[in-house]
Amino acid sequence: MSEKSECRPSGYLFDSATLNESLRSNKAVVCAVSASYISTFAGYPLDSIKSRLQTIRTPITVPKLAVQVYREEGVVGFYRGLWIPLITISFVRAASFTIYTRTKEYFRDHHLLARNRLVDVAATGGIGGALSGSLISFGSAPFELVKVRRQLEYSIAASKGLRILKAPGTLDAVRDIFKAYGMSGLYLGFRLHFIRDTLGTGLYFFEYDGMRHLMGRLPSGEQGPTPSWMPVHPSVVPFMCGSLSGVTSWALIYPLDVVKTKVQQRALAGEPRRTVLETLHRLIRGPDPNAPKPILVGLARLYRGLGVSALRSITTHGLLWTFFDLTASYIDRLP
Template sequence: MATDYARSLQWTKEETDEFLLQNRTVVTAGTASLVSTAASFPFDSVKSRLQVRDYPSIWACAKSVVREEGFRGFFRGVTIPLITISFVRTSSFSIYYNTKAALHRNGIFDDSSRLIHTALSGAAGGATSGIIISCGSAPFELVKVQRQLEYLIAVQKGLVKKNTSANGGGRTFVPQSGFQAAANIYKNFGGIKGFYMGFPLHMARDTFGTALYFGFYDSIRKLVTRHSTSDSISGPSLYGIPGPVVSFLSGSSAGILSWMILYPVDLIKTKVQRDALAGNPKQFTGWQTFMHMIRERPIVQEEGGKQRILKTDTFLARFLRLYRGLGVSALRSFISHGLTWTLIETISGKITERTGQSVSYAPDAKQEE
């Protein structure tokens, strides 16, 4: 009887194929998000620390994390992002595809022969996705930032002395779980509204960032398709470069380009949220933080009590403060977005091979519904 029951739970090939086709976005984007988030999270942790504290280099920041927090510090707060980012990205891709399809059905940006139409339809789908998704993702990202920076926040508030021992001796810092961090934000920062600290910056970053990201990706893939020497179920190849590698480079290029433009907004958002979470009495708005970073000029104390401003402290040097941590962030984007699109295209190809029905995610491709 138990064997008969177990067999009744097994899907036939037709049922499995139908599930894969009907839920292809969940299967592809969900799987890709889980893998890419886990692989890139340590770089995201280092990026957050570089944004709110001066380190001589990326390597110095990484060594500081290991010395003060242990190797686990790189993965502090990873559990919630693994769940939420997978859900958010899957929803984001669904909204992006559906928005583009709706625009094309209504004759808007529907000329696939024109690169500008491809770019604008991708950007419109991305912007729509960013606006909607940011409302739900903001609380989870705030908890992630709190977990990533909780040691630095504890040091800033004087709750723990910086650890100087390689083995963690004398450390009194006890990290929170993600649920504890969320409960503390709810309790100490006004309930639900506390999860939306820095939300205008979060929405601006997600809306414009996602628009640029999908617009860039669709444009890159359109150009690749035009110059492709051959095609496969894993995507078009280019000048002998295999399809999966082309997908990786296309995704990583789109991620890096969009992130370079929006990076200052993300840095300012992180600083605003860090100060709010630390209870800093002198909190700045996003615009005030931007102007402070542009205008602040460090003064050097010389012997005899004289003070002078560094000659190297030019406007360009102050502006580049807005890109502190960009190097590791670009590396994170390279890995995360490259893996995301490689897995999406590869898994889509496997589904096509299994079912015989195309589920290509290339721009303007006709998909089986």
């Protein structure tokens, strides 16, 4: 160590030992935030297309919709509203993983579901995820509403008979919502958002922790040898488990997300409000009660955009846990 380094005060702000210890004590937050930025940027164009597919009335393939968005809005159209999740992701992921990990630590310290069995591991993860999703929804709902508003600028304008020459910015979108509905307008569709996040996050962590346990994760959190029936390289396990849990949990709550997006779109467009059941019924059976759509056609309408949403989940959740584990391994190796 150099003479200059030896003369540093013990409490020096940028002392490497202090920094390393801080990283270790906040490992879950650091890993979640850093991995979230990468996964969010990679999957956002698919999320934008998903929102559009959920709200348009005429069926259209994903490639055709992507071409249409590119022609009308350019590359920027795929990333419209991106700053909202990028700005908020640090808060949401940090709080979410903190609640999730602290809940599991509470169960472990109080010897609740503490046996290293599949049902115990999955249950603690699910409880931690559900608690995390429910609490975080109070802070994330306004930001997601603004994100939906930005993604659906053109369809909302079309429903009003308007044509957008230049899409308004994020602050303009917030101002419009506040002007029309006041502060409560930022929580349009909140009940559906709350239920979706509670169920979805609970299912997600329930499945992820259960899968990681089956794939040989040790009680310490490190990845052990994979089972003989799934002989994959340990480095692939986080991506595989993250993708599968993301796709399956999202597929289960997808109809709820479609209803939420439709309710929010109508409210933002200033159209008369409908109840959740009425919205769900119209999505399945169509707007004309005298000529209802066949059930299967209606259900297909309800799941429109699931394919691109599944691809988004594979991308974002697979990358999230891959970089989460890579960052965690890096922090564990710090001196």
